[in-house]
Amino acid sequence: MDEKIIFAGFGGQGIMSMGLIMSYAGMMDGKNVSWLPSYGPEMRGGTANCHVTISDEPVGSPIINEATIVVAMNRPSLERFEKDLVAGGILLINSSLIDIGPQRSDIEVYRIPANDIANQMGNLKIANSIMVGALMSLKNIVSEDAVVNAFKKVFEGKEKLIPINIQAYNRGKESINSQFAVK
Amino acid sequence: MDEKIIFAGFGGQGIMSMGLIMSYAGMMDGKNVSWLPSYGPEMRGGTANCHVTISDEPVGSPIINEATIVVAMNRPSLERFEKDLVAGGILLINSSLIDIGPQRSDIEVYRIPANDIANQMGNLKIANSIMVGALMSLKNIVSEDAVVNAFKKVFEGKEKLIPINIQAYNRGKESINSQFAVK
Amino acid sequence: MKQVIFNENLCKSCELCLEACPKHIIEMDLDRLNVKGYHPAIIKPENIEKCISCGFCAIMCPDTVITVIK
Amino acid sequence: MKQVIFNENLCKSCELCLEACPKHIIEMDLDRLNVKGYHPAIIKPENIEKCISCGFCAIMCPDTVITVIK
Amino acid sequence: MAKVLMKGNEALAEAAIQAGCRHYFGYPITPQNEVTAYMAKRMPKVGGVFLQAESEVSAINMVYGAGGAGARVLITSSSPGISLMQEGISYIAGAEIPCVIANVMRGGPGLGGIQPSQSDYFQSTKGGGHGDYKLIVLAPSTIQEMADLVQQAFDIADKYRNPVMILGDGMLGQMMEPVDFDNIKKGENHIEEKTWATTGMGTRKKKNIINSLELDPQMLEKHNIELFKKYEKASKEEVRYEMTNCEDAEIILVAYGTIARVAKNVIELAKRENINVGLIRPISLWPFPVEPFEKTVNYVKRYLSIEMSMGQMVEDVKLAVNGRKPVYFYGRAGGMVPEPAAILEEIRKISGGAK
Amino acid sequence: MAKVLMKGNEALAEAAIQAGCRHYFGYPITPQNEVTAYMAKRMPKVGGVFLQAESEVSAINMVYGAGGAGARVLITSSSPGISLMQEGISYIAGAEIPCVIANVMRGGPGLGGIQPSQSDYFQSTKGGGHGDYKLIVLAPSTIQEMADLVQQAFDIADKYRNPVMILGDGMLGQMMEPVDFDNIKKGENHIEEKTWATTGMGTRKKKNIINSLELDPQMLEKHNIELFKKYEKASKEEVRYEMTNCEDAEIILVAYGTIARVAKNVIELAKRENINVGLIRPISLWPFPVEPFEKTVNYVKRYLSIEMSMGQMVEDVKLAVNGRKPVYFYGRAGGMVPEPAAILEEIRKISGGAK
Amino acid sequence: MAVVFQKTKGLTDVPFHYCPGCTHGIVHRLVAEVMEELGVLDKAIGVAPVGCAVFAYEYFNCDMQEAAHGRAPAVATGIKRVHPDRVVFTYQGDGDLAAIGTAETVHAAARGENITVVFINNAIYGMTGGQMAPTSLIGQETLTTPYGRKPGNNGYPVKMCEMLSTLDGASYIERVSVYDVKHVLQAKKAIKNAFTAQINKKGFSMIEVLSSCPTNWGLSPNEALKWIKDKMEPYYPLGVYKNTLEEVKQNG
Amino acid sequence: MAVVFQKTKGLTDVPFHYCPGCTHGIVHRLVAEVMEELGVLDKAIGVAPVGCAVFAYEYFNCDMQEAAHGRAPAVATGIKRVHPDRVVFTYQGDGDLAAIGTAETVHAAARGENITVVFINNAIYGMTGGQMAPTSLIGQETLTTPYGRKPGNNGYPVKMCEMLSTLDGASYIERVSVYDVKHVLQAKKAIKNAFTAQINKKGFSMIEVLSSCPTNWGLSPNEALKWIKDKMEPYYPLGVYKNTLEEVKQNG
Numbered sequence A, B: 001m002d003e004k005i006i007f008a009g010f011g012g013q014g015i016m017s018m019g020l021i022m023s024y025a026g027m028m029d030g031k032n033v034s035w036l037p038s039y040g041p042e043m044r045g046g047t048a049n050c051h052v053t054i055s056d057e058p059v060g061s062p063i064i065n066e067a068t069i070v071v072a073m074n075r076p077s078l079e080r081f082e083k084d085l086v087a088g089g090i091l092l093i094n095s096s097l098i099d100i101g102p103q104r105s106d107i108e109v110y111r112i113p114a115n116d117i118a119n120q121m122g123n124l125k126i127a128n129s130i131m132v133g134a135l136m137s138l139k140n141i142v143s144e145d146a147v148v149n150a151f152k153k154v155f156e157g158k159e160k161l162i163p164i165n166i167q168a169y170n171r172g173k174e175s176i177n178s179q180f181a182v183k
Numbered sequence C, D: 001m002k003q004v005i006f007n008e009n010l011c012k013s014c015e016l017c018l019e020a021c022p023k024h025i026i027e028m029d030l031d032r033l034n035v036k037g038y039h040p041a042i043i044k045p046e047n048i049e050k051c052i053s054c055g056f057c058a059i060m061c062p063d064t065v066i067t068v069i070k
Numbered sequence E, F: 001m002a003k004v005l006m007k008g009n010e011a012l013a014e015a016a017i018q019a020g021c022r023h024y025f026g027y028p029i030t031p032q033n034e035v036t037a038y039m040a041k042r043m044p045k046v047g048g049v050f051l052q053a054e055s056e057v058s059a060i061n062m063v064y065g066a067g068g069a070g071a072r073v074l075i076t077s078s079s080p081g082i083s084l085m086q087e088g089i090s091y092i093a094g095a096e097i098p099c100v101i102a103n104v105m106r107g108g109p110g111l112g113g114i115q116p117s118q119s120d121y122f123q124s125t126k127g128g129g130h131g132d133y134k135l136i137v138l139a140p141s142t143i144q145e146m147a148d149l150v151q152q153a154f155d156i157a158d159k160y161r162n163p164v165m166i167l168g169d170g171m172l173g174q175m176m177e178p179v180d181f182d183n184i185k186k187g188e189n190h191i192e193e194k195t196w197a198t199t200g201m202g203t204r205k206k207k208n209i210i211n212s213l214e215l216d217p218q219m220l221e222k223h224n225i226e227l228f229k230k231y232e233k234a235s236k237e238e239v240r241y242e243m244t245n246c247e248d249a250e251i252i253l254v255a256y257g258t259i260a261r262v263a264k265n266v267i268e269l270a271k272r273e274n275i276n277v278g279l280i281r282p283i284s285l286w287p288f289p290v291e292p293f294e295k296t297v298n299y300v301k302r303y304l305s306i307e308m309s310m311g312q313m314v315e316d317v318k319l320a321v322n323g324r325k326p327v328y329f330y331g332r333a334g335g336m337v338p339e340p341a342a343i344l345e346e347i348r349k350i351s352g353g354a355k
Numbered sequence G, H: 001m002a003v004v005f006q007k008t009k010g011l012t013d014v015p016f017h018y019c020p021g022c023t024h025g026i027v028h029r030l031v032a033e034v035m036e037e038l039g040v041l042d043k044a045i046g047v048a049p050v051g052c053a054v055f056a057y058e059y060f061n062c063d064m065q066e067a068a069h070g071r072a073p074a075v076a077t078g079i080k081r082v083h084p085d086r087v088v089f090t091y092q093g094d095g096d097l098a099a100i101g102t103a104e105t106v107h108a109a110a111r112g113e114n115i116t117v118v119f120i121n122n123a124i125y126g127m128t129g130g131q132m133a134p135t136s137l138i139g140q141e142t143l144t145t146p147y148g149r150k151p152g153n154n155g156y157p158v159k160m161c162e163m164l165s166t167l168d169g170a171s172y173i174e175r176v177s178v179y180d181v182k183h184v185l186q187a188k189k190a191i192k193n194a195f196t197a198q199i200n201k202k203g204f205s206m207i208e209v210l211s212s213c214p215t216n217w218g219l220s221p222n223e224a225l226k227w228i229k230d231k232m233e234p235y236y237p238l239g240v241y242k243n244t245l246e247e248v249k250q251n252g
């Protein structure tokens, strides 16, 4: 296995945490993992993204030039990272904030209205966990147990946020079933 | 011609000026010259010396490892630089302040009581010019004219000191005749 | 003609103008985002008449969004 | 026994002790040079009795030349 | 303790603490700020000292003082900050004070940018400060290795009474990987007593002096020669490198740190095209490993140095190869990271489309 | 104006003034204090500015400001002071500000001593500061050449918008030789207008910005590539060297600055013993002259680099020779100056007692 | 129809990159307005710092240099000595001016260097993500004082106006703030005085502005203004610390 | 028989290298006497500067470090943070402390670093042959102010005691001189207070000593003492500038 995932969106959308959850889970499953954030000048605003590799082999370059999965949480992210997907790769789109489609037709595309679902659940901050759920239901990259433990790890010190995020994760998994894979 | 002269003594004995006068004179005669001071930490005391090369050829290293002439104005200088003379080289000793003789016997030695002469002339500061005179009467390294002009140059801004120094220079020349070349 | 003009796309939704306005007529337009993704500050047309052209909003705006005309 | 001892070879002939002594009994020995080439400070034997052991000379000496004993 | 997922900057900090370092001096600069933040949090918990200095100049001189007083001491910064330390580093080397300095490099020159770079290779290995001295320079390429090398760095520093530099880059500082601290020898136990340190004389008979001044040129030369004896010893005992797929490579990449990881991807890519590519990864940049070149120079066709710079390590590669085989260079600058495909393309180009 | 007898430090200062330099910033340090003293005296007389800064760090940043404002500007120091300037020098190179920096080297590392040395060769030529940049480095070996090169340095700095370093040593700074200023082009006439300088906008339409920041790595890489185009041009057009007695030499000495003079004595000494010794004297240390090696490598038996260091330029000699002939090194450190006899002895040694 | 307020020509069209509600923007505008009003834009040369204001060279509508971290006063000195008749100013943060640049600041003041320094005291390192500044308050939590700034470890906040006023070369020193309209207007007056001091060749002038960093303080922009008033101002009293504007000064 | 005065054990047997009549020697002795009297020689660690006192590490009879020019307070900070229970002091000249080392001095004081600084103000760079120091007087001729120090070019002399007293971290600051017996004794008392402040963990202490440089002033040693009194003292008033010895200080 050699998954190369790019998570991307606005700062504040929990992009880094999405990557962290997958990385932790991978590590707990005994995989080799790496997590690489983009980092800009410390001024706020703009986009954020991170590159996550989960692999049976030791991780070479942590920079992902050919992603197997891209999770785009806002429009600029979609525009920027679509081209980095390998043919046949998976593109997850946060359709609540993205009203355009991808340019390519050689990839699998899924649209999840993550913000809307989160809104329904009463907490906009969990849109990222919803997307992680969606991703996991598409591809069993890591084990279910590992993901749950990863949530616990990432929310260390903020334990009271764990249940709602796991709930969101599960809603994300379900959401895929109600989704349409745009081919 | 290729003269390599070391002038050495206490700080304050006008060592650097002796070297300068010879260097200027050499330059005015169209020779190649170099003047290299020893320089220590800027604290006072201790010995001072300078290396002067006057040559028909371009000057190679300004450091003199094999001197043709050494002018020793005090005892530590004699002790330190005697060994740097070439065989047959000239050693001038300020006998007013140096009561020992050289160790070597393969050099020409001249003793000039420069401080005593200067004292007679009423100005201790001119002992250096006396030694320059002695040196010049032994070896016509540069022209008489050039030396006089060199005095003018070195005492630029302190013109009133020129006559007494030239006088001292002449007395130094004479002194050699009343001296004894210790072989 | 009294006017308070917002160079909307420069606005960062910081609300300093809102707090500064002695007439409390500035608000954030929660229905719109500008190109930067912020809800811009606005004065509803019905409120502009309350403006006393004091310029306080412009003085406090860190992003030179506001022009005040009397 | 009153004593003012000069560690002669440390002396630099600066004359600060000379100026400091209220009894003006310190002078430079112009007939001798120490190892460093300075005329050392001394008190002539005939003057030592004038010393009041105030220690001022030692206090002002920058080179710890002087020991004063009463 | 199990594996933890950590940023390189944090792993560096934690490894130092575990190696017995209780004194950290620094000044904020991107992309190494996580070190300062981590130290600020952790040091008080372990009874250590975290001090944010007023500048890098000051920080390196605090390191001089603390190291000279016998402590295991760490300082970190990034390129412009390291430049400001050059006088201090020269003093530390001259006075033979052990310490560990980490440079998380960013793009230059000048203020430049904050993206990863390797353009301080010359500064680190040839001596950015004045005078004849050498830093021992170690270049990790994974977060685990970052932790391991930091611990070794403290031991090496003590062994030679010499500053050791960890040369990383922004990517290594910012990325996370699992890291295991179990292998780190806990520092307190194996720090030898530093009888030369200024600790206050106590009952010691002789006073200790930490110093690099020597006005007598003969003595100063002697000091230089003694320093170089140490360096000679180090260049025998502290050489570290890794060779990958070199056995029957026709072209060997030379790369350190982050870029060595990219190079490993290139090896795989090249295999698909039946090009046999190997990799020499210097881990110690000074002493620069000559052995792997001796081992390979007879059969390999050419070397290609890949760097995130305009070409610096390539000079050491040339010195090691000494004309026996052609040495090429491919680099990206200013924070750009060479892509595997581009390197492969370069390989094809210099091989004249071979194989 | 006739020849005058001058210290190297003074000739440097006077030449700068004659080359149109009216702004000097510095900080006292031995053995270059005569420059500051000379400038303090002369600058007010020619309507120029002498400013003693509070430190070398400050001084180099004043140079940044003044050079960026369009002035011909000089700064001088000695080894530890130059180390403190490394950040500033990197900024100046990055922002492409012309200026002349002179290093009158002394023994290191650390506080070291104040006797002449050449142990800052690496720092000067490889980049003591961070990032990819190059100084153009000129090494005079006589006082006349000191004057001549200073004048050229200002022109080169302006031509490339790049800092130029004059690399001397304590001996060159302190010794006196006759010097003739008549050949120095008087600066004011041939300084081209610096349209890029921050002079106040006046009637200019576009504002001028002096800057080395570029957060976009693509743009920063572009900037680096453009810098290197300049360096490439310079390495074609600014190579300077002298060859002595190389025609049928069996061994060629390589030496710069003061030591090249000693080497000339060695040539004479060797002649007496019928050993044919030549000398390559690099005048530009960067760009390092490769041509004289190309011209001689086929017939000469070996090269011997002589330096007042533990061995620095020898690496550039090796890179130039690239394994085609053996390259040896002989050096003295800490302020000691190699003696002709000792060099001759070394020549005999490496020649296996030959001839 | 009268324009009560419009954007000054002293600023370019480049939008500020500052965080929402960051008062760096207000101070930029004030400096630009002052230069426009004094008619010196065409002969002004500004020096940008390293800090959040690093891009100041893009914003001010005059020639600009970007200095190394802390060295702006040295850079400005270099410029001013080349062009004594131009108006030279620096714009610097508290890390830049009061930590790494302490020596440059003190000596520009001691020299009576005829430049104007605009000093943004926001009690934090903004650009690098919120570390302690020399001006951070006792007890303030920052990235590098996670348990609050403690005198025993981290010392006491530095009062630059008070310190620099002891120097004879300082001609005009004032501390202002921008937490409400009244103070913004006062700040502008102070900045104008400082530039006027320079134009009148009085020597070194500096205006310290208590400024906000909502992002790293973890406060909303309006809360941040209140924090300036409630927390900073008591430790950093506003006022004129040095004023030689009326004095006839000897010039050597 | 009673010993009125003998050389302190705080000094080694190495003779001073200072010029004849240079008061560096007096101050060395005072510092050494104070350490002996306080019984701290075995736990003292001193830091020598770059300046004429560069060899101070040879003279004081305790562990010593030689710092880079200006950085002694940073070096001392490093030492003190490793050994908080030792007595750490620096000995620095005016070029070292008040020019190149300004930032290190100010911030050691601001941090309330618990060290003692002995500051030799001789209004000149002694070691390098007599250049202007930040403390050189207006009109003073030096190698780098051959026409006399002029405010317009070279600025004004810096008053370190006055400046550092504005910092909350400073615990004991006094300016003394050594131009006669009375003042030497007063200087010793001051130095003792400063070390006592450190021993009592009060924070940063500094004694500024107006000192002579007969060589570079071109005066005889006794004339030089008079110059201190007549020229320096009026500009640099003697006295205690800060004293928290009696205060109970909160320690964070």
Ligand SMILES: Cc1ncc(C[n+]2csc(CCOP(=O)(O)OP(=O)(O)O)c2C)c(N)n1
Binding pocket: E027, E028, E029, E030, E056, E080, E081, E084, G050, G051, G052, G053, G069, G092, G093, G094, G095, G096, G097, G120, G122, G124, G125, G126, G127, G128, G133
């Ligand atoms: C030599 C050097 N050290 C450190 C840095 C990193 N750095 C950039 S900005 C900054 C501090 C900014 O704080 P401040 O000056 O207070 O400005 P603010 O961002 O708060 O406006 C630092 C430490 C640098 N660029 N260069």
Ligand SMILES: Cc1ncc(C[n+]2csc(CCOP(=O)(O)OP(=O)(O)O)c2C)c(N)n1
Binding pocket: F027, F028, F029, F030, F056, F080, F081, F084, H050, H051, H052, H053, H069, H092, H093, H094, H095, H096, H097, H120, H122, H124, H125, H126, H127, H128, H133
């Ligand atoms: C970085 C650096 N810059 C400059 C010097 C040269 N230098 C040595 S001592 C000194 C100044 C000494 O003056 P001061 O500190 O007043 O001490 P004093 O000799 O007067 O006692 C200078 C500039 C140096 N050694 N290192």
Ligand code: SF4
Binding pocket: C004, C020, C021, C022, C023, C024, C025, C026, C043, C050, C051, C052, C053, C054, C055, C056, C057, C058, C068
């Ligand atoms: S001008 Fe005054 S009253 Fe009008 S909107 Fe602005 S702040 Fe409110």
Ligand code: SF4
Binding pocket: C006, C010, C011, C012, C013, C014, C015, C016, C017, C018, C040, C041, C060, C061, C062, C063, C064, C065, C066, G021
């Ligand atoms: S102050 Fe300016 S930026 Fe802030 S909300 Fe009002 S208009 Fe927008």
Ligand code: SF4
Binding pocket: D004, D020, D021, D022, D023, D024, D025, D026, D043, D050, D051, D052, D053, D054, D055, D056, D057, D058, D068
């Ligand atoms: S102790 Fe007093 S009286 Fe005696 S010699 Fe010394 S200064 Fe004079």
Ligand code: SF4
Binding pocket: D006, D010, D011, D012, D013, D014, D015, D016, D017, D018, D040, D041, D060, D061, D062, D063, D064, D065, D066, H021
């Ligand atoms: S004070 Fe000391 S050094 Fe000076 S003359 Fe007297 S004894 Fe000698």
Ligand code: SF4
Binding pocket: A042, A043, A044, G017, G018, G019, G021, G022, G023, G024, G052, G122, G126, G127, G212, G213, G214, G215, G216
């Ligand atoms: S980080 Fe702080 S100072 Fe910087 S722009 Fe944001 S709010 Fe302003």
Ligand code: SF4
Binding pocket: B042, B043, B044, H017, H018, H019, H021, H022, H023, H024, H052, H122, H126, H127, H212, H213, H214, H215, H216
């Ligand atoms: S140069 Fe001045 S300060 Fe230095 S030892 Fe001599 S008299 Fe003292």
Ligand SMILES: [Mg+2]
Binding pocket: G051, G093, G094, G095, G120, G121, G122, G123, G124, G125, G126, G133
């Ligand atoms: Mg700040």
Ligand SMILES: [Mg+2]
Binding pocket: H093, H094, H095, H120, H121, H122, H123, H124, H125, H126, H133
């Ligand atoms: Mg001094």
